[in-house]
Amino acid sequence: MYKNVFKQCRVVLFVSCFSLAALTARAQLTITGQLRPRGELRDGYGTLQTLGNKDAAFISQRTRLTLNYKWSHLIFQTSIQDVRLWGQDASTITVNDGSRLSLHEAWAEIILSNKKDTSFKTSPFDYFAIKIGRQEITYDDEHLLGPSDWLQQARRHDAIVLKLIQSGWQVDLGGALNQNTDAINYNGTYYTPANVPATVKDSKGNLVNTPAGMIPLINGAGISAKNGNLAALNPPGTNGLNQDYKALQYLYFAKKFNKTKISGLFLTDQFGKHALDSVKNTAGADVGYVYGYRYNQPAVNLRYTTGLLVNPVFGDKNQFALTGGYYYQGGHDKDGLGLDASMLTFSAAYNSGQLAYIIGWDYLSGNDAFSSSKTSHRFDPLYGTPHKFWGLMDYFYAGSGSPNGGLSNPYLKIKYTSTNKRFSTELANHYFMLADNQKDLTGNAVSKYLGTEFDLTTGYKLNKFTQATLGLSYMSATQSMEYAKNISPGTAHLNPVWAYLQLNITPEFLNK
Template sequence: MKKIIRQLSGAVLFFCLLQPVKAQLTVTGQIRTRTEFRDGVGTLKPATNNAAFFTSQRSRLTFNYKMNHIIFQTSLQDIRVWGQDASTISNADGSKLGVHEAWAEIALANKKDTSFTHSAVDYFGVKIGRQELLYDDSRLLGNLDWLQQARRHDAIVFKLLNKGWQADMGFAFNQNTDAFNYNGTFYTPANVSPYVKDSRGNLAATPAAFIPLSNAAGLSSKTGSPSLQANPSTNGLYQDYKAMQFLYVAKTFNKTKLTGLVLADHFGKYINDSVKNIAGSDTGYIYGRRFNQKGVNSRVTTGILLNSILDKNKAFALTAGFYYQAGKDRDAQKISAYTSTVSLAYTKNKFTYTAGWDYVSGNDAFSSSTTNHRFDPLYGTPHKFWGLMDYFYVATGSPTGGLSNPFAKVKYNSAAKRFTAALDYHYFSLAKDQKNTAGTAINKYLGSEFDLVTTYALNKVTTLEYGFSVMAATKSMEYAKNITPNSAKLTGTWTYLMITIKPEFLFK
């Protein structure tokens, strides 16, 4: 990794030195370590299990080069858990180096740039390559920066600015290979291990265009039928989109910003399949989904978000938004779902007080409707909205019955903003009724979460962050998370210490 970084930085620096004086190169590094103690994070902890303790690290190096009508950026990152690799590894272990970003933005018109003899709009450009899609409050499109690996897309985005208006139009099309002997555009939407265990526990090669089930037997623990996982999931899990298009429009009126989003994402069709695996005298089966079917399941999400300063002293700020989903979900089920948010913030002296309510629609277990009413928050940053312990709409699944989340927050900023402290409260309940094993409705109240986060800027490049969270769940949370009743610890805790070092090595 060090050799690759030295070669890349040397090449970029040499190229920069050959350019006119107006060229600008910035090289930024980041080391971010996070030590965590987990005792019921993401889902309730089985009563017989022990807490987890570990340190993860992100190492990132970002090159940003600007000249004339172009911006070029590449971000290399290495993500790992301390001790994940032996102190000495062999070549067979492979490389852990990844490219988080690699994009270029070409300016086609810019009134602020005198090199353009004529520009009909304030700015028009195109951004091509691997990039973060970060809009508004990251509710539906965000970089998910809390995760060490973060989130990015391979896409092309056209960007327009003119007289207070902003319009971005993006396109993405995913494919697994460019091999000559590969026909069609079938897409296996996940990073799949090359090996999998069959129903008898024998190790076998993963079949082509195949996503295996999560357990060796290939059966859901409750239904006994093929299932990828017990809990419903969001797009960030096992199935990436085949194609995506979006249009984002924003307009600022005095102290009010109104934004609109229309996003269409399309998912490859699949069939449930099984493959026989013969290992010696033993015969087992590999169950899963085979993504070699023609056509896609298309879904459209559209909505608006309002951010407004309500008074001349900038003490009161209102946020309100509504988004609706229609079409078909990735499993070919008709979808009609929505989410809404409203919050009011008041700032006085060094404190900001916020109260609000998020509502995410779900399915009613007592309804005979075959339409999916469970809203999927697309490619946003759930960690920011629905509790720092990540019980909802992240990698541990999301409640079938949706989510109702009134919340209250208070934040303190020191005069120089060197120290901050924030305390959040979330009241979690199901949006729609769910039933227990006896067929009767469960209590909608799932639990309450308290999140405390403090940050301190040690110097210009180093920030310390400490967090402590508590989840006080009810027995209804066991049903919502598909856990055997009376088998889990209902109180979960989490604490972490994160150190971020972000120096700027070169600025020309």
């Protein structure tokens, strides 16, 4: 009896091993890593440095481990990352110090149709799949949707995307829904954004803990700009990460006609409505208030963004390329204001092999401070990668906010790449201007010219898996930049400098 059972077990084990070997033969498994330490010297990165402040120097690091499994009917990927500053933790820590380990990606792409794969008995479409889970959402040049990979933490979405390719057309339909808790006694679907500062200043300037369930106003003191609070003039956009969306839906399509690619986007994102509230700070003798928004109101503010991008390529070796796009934004912004905004982008590129030249212009509409319109004309570039477009010092549409008057940015870039592709260097120049009028604190218009930025970036490939990058940026700013960055006039250095040195190490541990 036992001999028969043993023989059956051997047969089952043999069949299982054979099936696993056959499956592995048709599948591909890759495991890759990333170690990206970056040292920075900041003397005005992201915003002007006020007089009397000292330069900052630090080293940040991203560590990632990515597993990708590809089979004819399934793609599965998970990416675990750790982001921290050197010295952020003591050399010996306890469990009370918490963990900065996070799940950057965890998604699966279920392939339902693929005419190029003979393992499918029937394939009504050239390609059709459902991608679900935590994922990066990236399209075109990343103006509006991108991973913002310059940030060590990057950006990802918890979403589901239907992906269709048919007769040369690409059509993606995606959606996401965010919530704070799944507690049984939690009522309603109110969503409070999670990116809230731990501490905030009250109306007397005291540093206090942020009240629970509240998004504090910047500086808390004086909601009116007349009291010296310029934050009301220049609120951050969605790239500032101060408010995540409650829900998001989008339709993306693209088609290539010979050497010209045309793509379109229609996206809606909804934000929880909120009401102004205050909390009294009773700590100490100097009593103040913390002002902010409570996200406990019914319904949502819906914003929609739509537009087209055209990218023709010319020449026998594709030396010439043009890019032109227009996007319109309507509905209501995250704070409930009616929207009527637009963005225009244009660039022309020539690549001779070792030298590449790019000239371009981005225009993002803003609010005219002398207009009586109650509609906002301030375009918000959604969830893109601002570091790529509006200067490497990240003064605009990044975490440090952007001017209420919008932005007009003509730019020029020149890049050299060695014949062996191991060395490259690029010099970029940005000329920053307000798109519309902005007032100073006395009610007069400021000059539209904000400043000029120069970015020098040099990269060298040390080996197959290691890239070293050195960057140096300098800006010549005007007093108008102080207003654009919420700084009282005459209190900041107008010649900021920023430098960094980065290693990007990306080994492949397994690729079979």
